[in-house]
Amino acid sequence: MNDHDIIRALSTDAHDANDAPxxxxxxxxxxxxxxxxxxxxxxxxxxxxxxxxxxxxAATTAGLVRVAFAVEGHDEVLRALGERVSTRLLHAxxxxxxxxxxxxxxxxxxxxQFEIALDWRLSKGFRLAVLRALPTIEYGHTASYGAIAxxxxxxxxxxxxxxxxxxxxxxIVVPCHRVVRSDGGMGGYLGGAEAKRTLLELEAAA
Amino acid sequence: MTGKPTFETIxxxxxxxxxxxxxxxxGGVDADDAWADTxxxxxxxxxxxxxxxxxxxxxxxxxxxxxxxxxRRAARRAVPMASPPERIIDAAEPTGARADIVDAxxxxxxxxxxxxxxxxxxxxxxxxVAAIVGSSxxxxxxxxxxxxxxxxRASSTDIRPNGDPQ
Numbered sequence: 001m002n003d004h005d006i007i008r009a010l011s012t013d014a015h016d017a018n019d020a021p022x023x024x025x026x027x028x029x030x031x032x033x034x035x036x037x038x039x040x041x042x043x044x045x046x047x048x049x050x051x052x053x054x055x056x057x058a059a060t061t062a063g064l065v066r067v068a069f070a071v072e073g074h075d076e077v078l079r080a081l082g083e084r085v086s087t088r089l090l091h092a093x094x095x096x097x098x099x100x101x102x103x104x105x106x107x108x109x110x111x112x113q114f115e116i117a118l119d120w121r122l123s124k125g126f127r128l129a130v131l132r133a134l135p136t137i138e139y140g141h142t143a144s145y146g147a148i149a150x151x152x153x154x155x156x157x158x159x160x161x162x163x164x165x166x167x168x169x170x171x172i173v174v175p176c177h178r179v180v181r182s183d184g185g186m187g188g189y190l191g192g193a194e195a196k197r198t199l200l201e202l203e204a205a206a
Numbered sequence: 207m208t209g210k211p212t213f214e215t216i217x218x219x220x221x222x223x224x225x226x227x228x229x230x231x232x233g234g235v236d237a238d239d240a241w242a243d244t245x246x247x248x249x250x251x252x253x254x255x256x257x258x259x260x261x262x263x264x265x266x267x268x269x270x271x272x273x274x275x276x277x278r279r280a281a282r283r284a285v286p287m288a289s290p291p292e293r294i295i296d297a298a299e300p301t302g303a304r305a306d307i308v309d310a311x312x313x314x315x316x317x318x319x320x321x322x323x324x325x326x327x328x329x330x331x332x333x334x335v336a337a338i339v340g341s342s343x344x345x346x347x348x349x350x351x352x353x354x355x356x357x358x359r360a361s362s363t364d365i366r367p368n369g370d371p372q
Contacts, residue, residue, distance in 0.1 A: 001361040003354050009307040010326035024221050027238060031217065031245045040250055045214075082212035088249055089212040 042086030063117030069191035112139035130164035318353030
């Protein structure tokens with residue numbers, strides 16, 4: 001080899017095509033575990049498959065902070081979490097195990113409510129009041145936007161209820177899909193109308 | 207708004223390159239520890255890193271310090287030997303005819319090793335490498351050139367059928 005070949009070999013990842021990807025995955029997991037035990041893993045995330053498509057789950061040390069549908073763009077959601085919560089964010093499935101298990105139970109029909117800590121920091125003011133009222137709508141039932149406005153102690157704020165639901169950072173677990181139009185229409189959904197229909201049908205069938 | 211990438215992005219963008227640097231600087235067995243120490247320290251400090259910082263240079267700077275720590279620890283552990291072996295082939299390294307060039311870098315004298323690893327493997331300019339190793343850009347450039355020359359000589363003796371150096 002001449003100098004040029006040596007330099008080219010140094011700057012290409014020839015070796016890394018072999019065992020490095022697996023080794024890097026193991027190192028990544030080791031880093032996530034060390035960061036978790038040291039208390040510097042501010043946001044842990046993972047994705048799960050579901051009947052409404054892949055879901056991104058993210059949790060702080062306080063609790064589940066974000067559930068995102070694929071249509072929201074998971075990369076964009078992670079970038080936004082980096083800006084709004086913390087850039088010390090890693091793929092670290094362990095912290096999301098309880099949420100993943102309970103969502104799986106929900107989708108297979110056995111679970112009617114979630115028992116996981118929630119981190120509400122992405123919501124404020126009236127929107128937060130709306131979202132906090134949503135778990136009072138029981139599994140398999142629906143409520144109108146107007147009824148939720150009343151529950152959130154601002155009966156005239158029907159449209160604001162709609163925008164609070166559209167900005168729900170923890171959909172499915174915080175059941176904004178159970179809020180429908182008073183004329184019987186399904187209303188919009190941040191995960192798409194099809195996802196809302198799937199969730200309502202799932203709950204109606206159980 | 208910080209505009210900074212998430213640490214997951216930092217790991218996926220730079221993880222492979224930093225591992226190559228660690229393998230060259232501390233060897234295959236200790237490379238995992240050096241990598242893990244580097245990224246854990248980096249994650250600790252990441253919130254305070256300016257948004258416009260050169261992340262690659264920052265990571266290599268940390269890796270350089272962690273490599274020194276690991277080398278010192280290894281030296282304290284080591285049993286003194288009358289005549290140390292030329293080069294220890296460790297089990298974690300790829301073996302056989304297509305041993306990686308990173309392993310050849312590992313065999314260079316320290317100054318050449320660092321210059322080659324940080325300039326060619328980590329792709330940092332000589333000025334950044336000089337800042338990391340506490341030297342001048344000109345000295346680093348010379349060390350890197352000497353290192354490349356040594357790698358060329360090694361490649362022309364090592365890579366022969368039946369391993370007969372000529």
